[in-house]
Amino acid sequence: MSLELILAGIILISLTFYVLLGGADYGAGVWSLFATGPRALAQREAVAKAIGPIWEANHVWLILVVTVLFTAFPKAFALLSTRLHIPLSLMLIGIVLRGSAFAFRTHDVVPRSEREAGAQKVWERVFAVSSVFTPIMLGTTIGAAASGRLGGQADTFVDMFVRPWANPFCLAVGLLALTLFAFLASVYLLLETRDDGLREDFRKRALWGGAVAALMAGAVFLLSKNGAPYVQYNLAYTTWGRLTVALVGLSALAGFVSLWQRRYRSAFVSTIGEVTFILWGWALAQYPYLVIPGATIMDAAPTPTLELVLATLLIGALVLFPSLYYLYRVFKGSIILRALE
Amino acid sequence: MTDLIAARSQMAISLGFHIIFAAIGIAMPLMMTIAEWRWLRTGDNIYLTLAKRWAKGTAILFAVGAMSGTVLSFELGLLWPSFMNWAGPLIGPLFALEGFAFFTEAIFLGLYLYGWTHLRPRVHLATGMIVALSGVASAIAVVIANAWMNSPTGFELVDGRPTQIDPIAAMHNPHAADETIHMVLAAFAATGFVVAGIHAYLLLRDRANVFHRRALEIALVVGGVTAMLQPLSGDVLARTVAHHQPAKLAAFEALFRTQEGAPFLIGGLPDADRQEVRYGIEIPYVLSLLLYHDPHATVAGLDAIPRENWPPVAIVHVAFQLMVASGFIMAGLAVWAGWRWWRGQGLQHETALLRALVLATPLGFLAIESGWVVTEVGRQPWIIYGVMRTSDAVTPMPGLWVPMITFTLLYGVLGLVVVWLLKRHIAASAVGASTK
Numbered sequence A: 001m002s003l004e005l006i007l008a009g010i011i012l013i014s015l016t017f018y019v020l021l022g023g024a025d026y027g028a029g030v031w032s033l034f035a036t037g038p039r040a041l042a043q044r045e046a047v048a049k050a051i052g053p054i055w056e057a058n059h060v061w062l063i064l065v066v067t068v069l070f071t072a073f074p075k076a077f078a079l080l081s082t083r084l085h086i087p088l089s090l091m092l093i094g095i096v097l098r099g100s101a102f103a104f105r106t107h108d109v110v111p112r113s114e115r116e117a118g119a120q121k122v123w124e125r126v127f128a129v130s131s132v133f134t135p136i137m138l139g140t141t142i143g144a145a146a147s148g149r150l151g152g153q154a155d156t157f158v159d160m161f162v163r164p165w166a167n168p169f170c171l172a173v174g175l176l177a178l179t180l181f182a183f184l185a186s187v188y189l190l191l192e193t194r195d196d197g198l199r200e201d202f203r204k205r206a207l208w209g210g211a212v213a214a215l216m217a218g219a220v221f222l223l224s225k226n227g228a229p230y231v232q233y234n235l236a237y238t239t240w241g242r243l244t245v246a247l248v249g250l251s252a253l254a255g256f257v258s259l260w261q262r263r264y265r266s267a268f269v270s271t272i273g274e275v276t277f278i279l280w281g282w283a284l285a286q287y288p289y290l291v292i293p294g295a296t297i298m299d300a301a302p303t304p305t306l307e308l309v310l311a312t313l314l315i316g317a318l319v320l321f322p323s324l325y326y327l328y329r330v331f332k333g334s335i336i337l338r339a340l341e
Numbered sequence B: 001m002t003d004l005i006a007a008r009s010q011m012a013i014s015l016g017f018h019i020i021f022a023a024i025g026i027a028m029p030l031m032m033t034i035a036e037w038r039w040l041r042t043g044d045n046i047y048l049t050l051a052k053r054w055a056k057g058t059a060i061l062f063a064v065g066a067m068s069g070t071v072l073s074f075e076l077g078l079l080w081p082s083f084m085n086w087a088g089p090l091i092g093p094l095f096a097l098e099g100f101a102f103f104t105e106a107i108f109l110g111l112y113l114y115g116w117t118h119l120r121p122r123v124h125l126a127t128g129m130i131v132a133l134s135g136v137a138s139a140i141a142v143v144i145a146n147a148w149m150n151s152p153t154g155f156e157l158v159d160g161r162p163t164q165i166d167p168i169a170a171m172h173n174p175h176a177a178d179e180t181i182h183m184v185l186a187a188f189a190a191t192g193f194v195v196a197g198i199h200a201y202l203l204l205r206d207r208a209n210v211f212h213r214r215a216l217e218i219a220l221v222v223g224g225v226t227a228m229l230q231p232l233s234g235d236v237l238a239r240t241v242a243h244h245q246p247a248k249l250a251a252f253e254a255l256f257r258t259q260e261g262a263p264f265l266i267g268g269l270p271d272a273d274r275q276e277v278r279y280g281i282e283i284p285y286v287l288s289l290l291l292y293h294d295p296h297a298t299v300a301g302l303d304a305i306p307r308e309n310w311p312p313v314a315i316v317h318v319a320f321q322l323m324v325a326s327g328f329i330m331a332g333l334a335v336w337a338g339w340r341w342w343r344g345q346g347l348q349h350e351t352a353l354l355r356a357l358v359l360a361t362p363l364g365f366l367a368i369e370s371g372w373v374v375t376e377v378g379r380q381p382w383i384i385y386g387v388m389r390t391s392d393a394v395t396p397m398p399g400l401w402v403p404m405i406t407f408t409l410l411y412g413v414l415g416l417v418v419v420w421l422l423k424r425h426i427a428a429s430a431v432g433a434s435t436k
């Protein structure tokens, strides 16, 4: 295997971690926005408690993706950040608002007046709304990388900076990201809570979330015929492409059935499987492109750089994974155990 | 407004915003762990309260720092794609290293903030120390990247393209060691002085308050020791600049004419068109003496540099003056505080010193912001010194004033909210911490 391929694989693995961990933190924020019923307050509290200690660590996966991308594949990074300036900037605004508002509401001192309590409500709102908005923009940019419109020169501002992402396919990918994140979060949350009523709330949300996410995945697949022909071809007409699509379908089905039967451990495993297969299916389908058609994994930095990054990543991983394990064991120990039982 | 100016302003605002939170993120964990360590050593619960109070405020600042840092890592590409395409393979590994420092920082910060009840006290203290160390590590990595922009190494230029790329040699650039030391000291000094100023203010209103006395002592140790070292470190750094970036050094001192026995300029408003300085005081021979340890040494002036390669002289000179003045005032205050601590009856009785510390609260951050203006504006018109011009690096995206204004407003609002929240934290701590 070449160095380029290994590093592209590491980027994909980091992105998968970001989606499975950081994505779920956004999804939890979505359920904070849609907290309803007699237990609305308890739902919000469950969300805050679940993501409090871990969200900043989960967020770093995104930083890792970006830094490895611009180090190892500078051409792809330059292309993405030039042509997708608008959705990336919007995503950044969402990231800043979500993170800051969450910290404001969590670490504020106890309110001493009506006005101060009102501020708490504002942070909660901003946190919840930006948790919805940010994943849409993240998905949209990923859709744009797959769509085949990023490369060469275009004549007008709109063709150059707007059309590549403002189209039905990319926006559908954005919505797919949002629904997948929400789905993931509801499954994690239902494993975390000990209260039966709350667990039923999240189970209901997981069933709905899973169904909508499956519909969105179907919609994205249909739209990709025009929206991302290269990816569509590889998924629909190659053996392994069909295999991935089948795996996504099967794990979605398994997740649904497990949730229905309240078998939460297998729901957890199938949900993670579904999301991972979607990501990896997309990545394989656009091989060897990082950005279609402008940059492939062969447009990489010179070998000394690739070797150094790889060494950094390997040594870093030796520190990272034990630390991450420790973090999760301290705060999520009971859940991990329950999932493994 | 041209797109180039908009991009430069957006970069400057984002970095100027981030650095405040980053510096606090470097220094507060050390102060928190010192307080916690004192608690473990003495069993005095005031120290524990102090560590917890500091941690709560820091948690907010940390989150804003992490989010604005994320913006920066994208902005490098959003605003300067050609720069990143060129420099990514050389300085990118530093950012990847920084990524792992962020991981350990964020992981152990989560453990520290939420782990008071989950972890044994010694383990908890250790998580705080890891946060403090990784904060310093991330600062070192990113400032080495900036040092490379000042004195780029690790490649051969062939037809304007880099070849023979060697990212390890890029890390060993001439600015690296001096600049990182100066920045890390700056973070401790600036944060220490802000915290000292706040607690000095509260102590002036309630002299018997042991809580604020302990807080002031820790802040003064951290801020004072580093503030005394800072002028030395700055002097070393200035000599590196003189050697590798003569145009920038000439701008520091508004030295238009190359001369022997060059004077050191205090104050003054340079006029680049007329090539003269108004309202300044010149101290003869001192610049030559400082830079080359010889009062008659020749110092290159701006006349040795083609006009199109001059940085904006007035901005750089004024910013340099602000930094150096703040630095000397802070170092002086540190000496004064150390002396009164040794000789006096306890700092709570030193009214004049406490008042001076209150006045000095913002000086460290003033020095950080102006120091970065010195470094970054002084590097102009280059984004990579002597290799790539800033104007060649900017994105082709038009209408850059829109994101510039948007991010400025966003950061403006966030800044106001943070100030409001911290004011309430401090108010709560003034009321809550009684005298015992």
Ligand code: HDD
Pocket: B143, B150, B175, B179, B180, B182, B183, B185, B186, B187, B189, B190, B230, B231, B232, B233, B234, B235, B237, B238, B241, B248, B323, B324, B325, B326, B327, B328, B330, B364, B365, B367, B368, B369, B370, B371, B372, B373, B374, B375, B376, B378
């Ligand atoms: C608490 C903050 C602080 C204080 C008290 C000082 N500085 Fe500073 N200085 C910085 C904070 C700073 C900084 C903001 O952190 C910079 C910007 C880049 C860097 O690495 O440090 C900087 C840059 C900087 C540079 C430019 C380096 C370059 O362009 O590459 C020089 C020559 C000095 N400093 C010199 C001094 C001197 C002679 C001081 C004497 C008192 C001094 N600094 C005090």
Ligand code: HEM
Pocket: A056, A059, A060, A063, B018, B019, B021, B022, B023, B024, B025, B026, B061, B062, B063, B064, B065, B066, B067, B068, B069, B070, B071, B072, B073, B076, B102, B103, B105, B106, B135, B136, B138, B139, B140, B142, B143, B183
């Ligand atoms: C181009 C410049 C810079 C970039 C791209 C950048 C990037 C980042 C990123 C992505 C984070 C968030 C990490 C997380 O999620 O935990 C961050 C935080 C941080 N940065 Fe920066 N940064 C820059 C400049 C600086 C400078 C100059 C310093 C220090 C001297 C610094 C020190 C820190 C520290 C200590 C943190 C963590 C503490 C905190 O979050 O408050 N950064 N930065």
Ligand code: HEM
Pocket: B008, B009, B011, B012, B015, B016, B017, B018, B019, B080, B083, B142, B143, B145, B146, B369, B372, B373, B376, B377, B379, B380, B382, B383, B390
């Ligand atoms: C956090 C502390 C920093 C502050 C306050 C700061 C400040 C500034 C300022 C004022 C400018 C605008 C200069 C001008 O255009 O006249 C600028 C530009 C820039 N800085 Fe920094 N800087 C910091 C650290 C860094 C670091 C660590 C890096 C990179 C590793 C960096 C990379 C850049 C780049 C790429 C530009 C744009 C190009 C240019 O104007 O030369 N900065 N910064």
